[in-house]
Amino acid sequence: xxxxxxxxxxxxxxxxxxxxxxxxxxxxxxxxxxxxxxxxxxxxxxxxxxxxxxxxxxxxxxxxxxxxxxxxxxxxxxxxxxxxxxxxxxxxxxxxxxxxxxxxxxxxxxxxxxxxxxxxxxxxxxxxxxxxxxxxxxxxxxxxxxxxxxxxxxxxxxxxxxxxxxxxxxxxxxxxxxxxxxxxxxxxxxxxxxxxxxxxxxxxxxxxxxxxxxxxxxxxxxxxxxxxxxxxxxxxxxxxxxxxxxxxxxxxxxxxxxxxxxxxxxxxxxxxxxxxxxxxxxxxxxxxxxxxxxxxxxxxxxxxxxxxxxxxxxxxxxxxxxxxxxxxxxxxxxxxxxxxxxxxxxxxxxxxxxxxxxxxxxxxxxxxxxxxxxx
Amino acid sequence: xxxxxxxxxxxxxxxxxxxxxxxxxxxxxxxxxxxxxxxxxxxxxxxxxxxxxxxxxxxxxxxxxxxxxxxxxxxxxxxxxxxxxxxxxxxxxxxxxxxxxxxxxxxxxxxxxxxxxxxxxxxxxxxxxxxxxxxxxxxxxxxxxxxxxxxxxxxxxxxxxxxxxxxxxxxxxxxxxxxxxxx
Numbered sequence: 001x002x003x004x005x006x007x008x009x010x011x012x013x014x015x016x017x018x019x020x021x022x023x024x025x026x027x028x029x030x031x032x033x034x035x036x037x038x039x040x041x042x043x044x045x046x047x048x049x050x051x052x053x054x055x056x057x058x059x060x061x062x063x064x065x066x067x068x069x070x071x072x073x074x075x076x077x078x079x080x081x082x083x084x085x086x087x088x089x090x091x092x093x094x095x096x097x098x099x100x101x102x103x104x105x106x107x108x109x110x111x112x113x114x115x116x117x118x119x120x121x122x123x124x125x126x127x128x129x130x131x132x133x134x135x136x137x138x139x140x141x142x143x144x145x146x147x148x149x150x151x152x153x154x155x156x157x158x159x160x161x162x163x164x165x166x167x168x169x170x171x172x173x174x175x176x177x178x179x180x181x182x183x184x185x186x187x188x189x190x191x192x193x194x195x196x197x198x199x200x201x202x203x204x205x206x207x208x209x210x211x212x213x214x215x216x217x218x219x220x221x222x223x224x225x226x227x228x229x230x231x232x233x234x235x236x237x238x239x240x241x242x243x244x245x246x247x248x249x250x251x252x253x254x255x256x257x258x259x260x261x262x263x264x265x266x267x268x269x270x271x272x273x274x275x276x277x278x279x280x281x282x283x284x285x286x287x288x289x290x291x292x293x294x295x296x297x298x299x300x301x302x303x304x305x306x307x308x309x310x311x312x313x314x315x316x317x318x319x320x321x322x323x324x325x326x327x328x329x330x331x332x333x334x335x336x337x338x339x340x341x342x343x344x345x346x347x348x349x350x351x352x353x354x355x356x357x358x359x360x361x362x363x364x365x366x367x368x369x370x371x372x373x374x375x
Numbered sequence: 376x377x378x379x380x381x382x383x384x385x386x387x388x389x390x391x392x393x394x395x396x397x398x399x400x401x402x403x404x405x406x407x408x409x410x411x412x413x414x415x416x417x418x419x420x421x422x423x424x425x426x427x428x429x430x431x432x433x434x435x436x437x438x439x440x441x442x443x444x445x446x447x448x449x450x451x452x453x454x455x456x457x458x459x460x461x462x463x464x465x466x467x468x469x470x471x472x473x474x475x476x477x478x479x480x481x482x483x484x485x486x487x488x489x490x491x492x493x494x495x496x497x498x499x500x501x502x503x504x505x506x507x508x509x510x511x512x513x514x515x516x517x518x519x520x521x522x523x524x525x526x527x528x529x530x531x532x533x534x535x536x537x538x539x540x541x542x543x544x545x546x547x548x549x550x551x552x553x554x555x556x557x558x
Contacts, residue, residue: 147525205465206473211471211473211474212477217477217481220481239460
């Protein structure tokens with residue numbers, strides 16, 4: 001069947017090729033080729049510009065540093081502050097830099113939220129060095145986050161705050177909320193944050209304790225260097241670079257696309273190392289033990305039970321997310337003790353959920369629309 | 376002369392295309408697949424490959440639309456590869472292989488790293504220059520110091536808050552006798 005069909009097609013094509021070559025091309029066809037030629041000229045000039053241009057300016061939304069602790073910084077963004085409850089955004093620690101959330105004017109989650117009148121705070125965990133190898137997941141939950149929350153309340157003058165955790169920032173911040181039931185958290189949002197690690201996908205399989213001895217690994221390397229983080233993520237989607245290159249070439253006639261690509265590419269190639277102890281605990285307790293969802297974690301002598309989370313909870317999963325698959329993210333809705341909780345699944349992947357045109361269209365308005373009336 | 380060369384080249388290309396097609400189709404049309412067929416995993420790629428080629432060639436005579444088809448074909452081809460690689464990498468045997476490779480890498484890396492660190496340390500000591508370990512130790516001390524300072528700051532703030540509360544209580548207490556003194 002397949003043989004017959006393909007042979008027919010080859011026959012048609014080759015005959016058509018010969019036939020077409022014999023006659024003169026129509027004016028419409030010539031116009032099409034002319035447009036294609038112009039597009040190719042534009043492609044070459046834009047690619048040449050991309051190769052020689054300086055790094056694009058990212059993170060342009062005005063902000064002030066309100067707190068710093070070792071490498072971590074807390075920023076407060078300028079906004080009309082229409083909503084009374086401040087919003088603390090907790091991104092991932094390690095892996096990548098947080099300027100992806102404020103990539104370019106017109107394409108920035110931070111800009112969207114500040115335009116919507118949120119008193120927006122971003123916690124930048126920073127780039128850790130060998131002197132931070134003792135920093136653990138637990139330290140972040142019981143030492144850093146409580147102080148950050150206090151600073152948000154002090155500087156905003158509010159009595160309560162909303163917390164938004166993205167990616168690893170979600171298990172970090174929800175662990176804080178669960179371990180501190182007395183904390184004045186009014187709303188909690190999880191965007192693409194893994195919760196049930198039995199549904200985490202490829203990373204879970206690779207980090208399975210039968211094949212990966214995290215103690216031996218950390219004892220040998222000290223910290224997880226940025227290059228190793230890069231290798232892990234590249235392996236997760238080995239064809240990513242090829243398709244990125246192909247799409248760049250195809251769309252490079254479009255100035256807007258090239259501008260966006262340039263900024264995104266800068267971010268995508270800037271990997272950040274993990275402190276050793278943090279990675280040890282992250283892999284052992286979350287990937288290998290799935291202890292968050294099981295309620296087995298105790299941080300700073302405080303039990304971390306998701307059922308203690310009582311505030312309204314909004315969970316956003318991305319349909320094509322292979323880093324934190326939707327089922328793994330959705331688990332928070334079933335685990336928390338909140339009366340008001342909602343889960344939505346949006347098109348896109350782990351990054352396109354929060355950055356890019358799709359995010360501006362599908363995700364950001366939903367988050368601001370959910371948080372707005374509750375803030 | 377040139378025309379003849381072109382025709383020959385074109386015939387050669389056509390023949391090779393047909394031959395490779397036959398080879399692929401033979402591989403793809405083996406039904407039912409034998410148990411443990413190593414090619415089973417590649418079938419989606421081949422199927423998609425054939426589909427895409429078929430669609431692309433069906434766009435005759437050549438126009439810029441062919442480029443769109445070509446792009447779609449490449450996208451599908453990459454996607455198919457991605458699926459195949461994803462399938463392969465999600466197997467237990469791949470995870471096992473990765474674990475073994477990492478173990479082997481660590482077996483080489485760990486002693487090599489230690490030896491290199493020791494050698495660097497000694498060399499720097501001889502030159503009377505601070506080593507990486509010493510700098511890390513100093514940085515750690517600074518981090519600890521910062522942590523202590525912050526704890527002191529927290530303590531001072533807590534005392535301040537208590538004093539504020541005490542002040543308010545005192546004011547309230549002082550105000551009370553005046554109220555009770557009324558007949």
